[in-house]
Amino acid sequence: MVNSNLQAVIWDFGGVFSTSPFEAFTGYEKERGLPEDFIRRINAINPDTNAWARLERSEVNADEFDELFADEARAQGHHVPGKDILGLLSGAIRPKVVEALHACKNHFKVGCITNNAPVGKGASMTSDPEKAKLVEEIFSSFDHVIESSKIGLRKPDPKIYELMCEALNVAPAACVYLDDLGINLKPARAMGMTTIKVLNEAQLLSDLSEATGLDLG
Numbered sequence: 001m002v003n004s005n006l007q008a009v010i011w012d013f014g015g016v017f018s019t020s021p022f023e024a025f026t027g028y029e030k031e032r033g034l035p036e037d038f039i040r041r042i043n044a045i046n047p048d049t050n051a052w053a054r055l056e057r058s059e060v061n062a063d064e065f066d067e068l069f070a071d072e073a074r075a076q077g078h079h080v081p082g083k084d085i086l087g088l089l090s091g092a093i094r095p096k097v098v099e100a101l102h103a104c105k106n107h108f109k110v111g112c113i114t115n116n117a118p119v120g121k122g123a124s125m126t127s128d129p130e131k132a133k134l135v136e137e138i139f140s141s142f143d144h145v146i147e148s149s150k151i152g153l154r155k156p157d158p159k160i161y162e163l164m165c166e167a168l169n170v171a172p173a174a175c176v177y178l179d180d181l182g183i184n185l186k187p188a189r190a191m192g193m194t195t196i197k198v199l200n201e202a203q204l205l206s207d208l209s210e211a212t213g214l215d216l217g
Contacts, residue, residue, distance in 0.1 A: 002107050003213040007174035009104045010164055013114040015180030016198050017098065017138060019091035028088055034078055039085060042072050051082060055117045056148045062086060062119045086119050093134055094201050100208060100216045101141055109168045115148040115155050144168055155184040161191055176211045178204065
């Protein structure tokens with residue numbers, strides 16, 4: 001039975017609709033002989049002011065990020081150009097999650113809050129025109145989209161979740177929010193949203209089915 005208390009399902013994009021870039025980071029680290037989770041650790045140092053945060057707020061461009069990230073990596077003892085990281089960001093689309101979005105849209109408002117960077121083609125951050133077209137089709141299904149690179153604000157700043165609720169005209173307690181990063185779920189949960197941490201496609205569909213009352217198989 002459809003959850004009558006629910007009004008909106010709000011989604012992250014990368015790691016939810018697409019495979020996580022963390023998988024690509026792991027592969028890169030293994031190929032280059034870097035310590036495990038080296039890239040993620042760099043991105044966790046000074047998380048509001050580092051190269052990655054500044055890129056997602058469009059405070060630096062791709063060339064500037066290339067140099068800034070390399071400096072941060074060098075400070076941790078290894079050489080990693082930022083341009084290499086940008087090439088790892090675009091994962092494969094999960095068709096069943098796209099189907100789940102359409103199913104949810106039949107019953108609830110749907111929105112997307114994504115931390116992205118002004119690189120590649122549009123929100124997809126990919127140089128592949130076919131994939132960019134597919135991503136744009138997915139984005140067109142949402143009632144509202146917030147991109148960090150366009151508004152200069154990024155998760156986990158609570159304001160970005162408030163902006164989505166205002167745009168959809170819903171109370172946080174009437175929302176489900178999905179993200180693959182726990183740090184991005186905390187503010188949403190504190191506001192009263194039901195949160196789902198995405199670990200993989202099957203778990204996402206199962207947890208979202210339970211939260212919405214829909215059979216998302």
